Amino acid sequence: FVFKLTVAKQQDHFFQAAYLEERDAWVRDIKKAIRSLDGGQRFARKSTRRSIRLPETISLSALYLSMKDPEKGIKELKLEKDKKVFNYCFTGTSVIDWLVSSNSIRNRKEGLMLASSLLSEGYLQPAGDTSKAAAEGLSDTPFLDLVDAYYYFPDSGFFCEGNSSDDDVVLKEEFRGMVVKQGCLLKQ
DSSP: OEEEEEOTTSOEEEEEOSSHHHHHHHHHHHHHHHHHHHTTOOOOOOOHIIIIIOOTTOOHHHHHHHHTOTTTSOOOEEEEETTEEEEEEEEHHHHHHHHHHTTSOSSHHHHHHHHHHHHHTTSSEEOSHHHHHIIIIISSSSSOOOTTOEEEOTTSOOEEESOOOOOOOOOGGGOOSOOSOOOOOOOO
């Protein structure tokens, strides 16, 4: 789950993610930033609260903690789609159902807006091809209220078995040299 980033000064930087989907998300976000900067645009992540106009009374972090509650939160499941097994994830429909049942929203349309905010702020992550395509802007909304759109909590231990999307193989001989700094990546 390693990828290499070569900067203009011909310095190589290696990043290691905890699992394939996390690595792919980092690569996608870095490519988006590079395209933005190459196009002469200033790269800055917009705040979801301003762009979607969430009420000030809604705390996404408090909502996230409620969703993760082992007793009353969203149940993480082992789901299967297209010969892939997704562990510790849930469907888009179960998120909206939970938001409705917890009285966090009045209707499913509000739920889509709130779930999209949770997704764009990193509290939820897309797991399957359907949800990833929507999150990348290939759908009307970044979050999908569908039973075949899978999502997961970033700190849940999510992993996918049988995933064959790993096209680029990094050769072992590229990993020579001295470790300059060791640590982990944080994404908010």
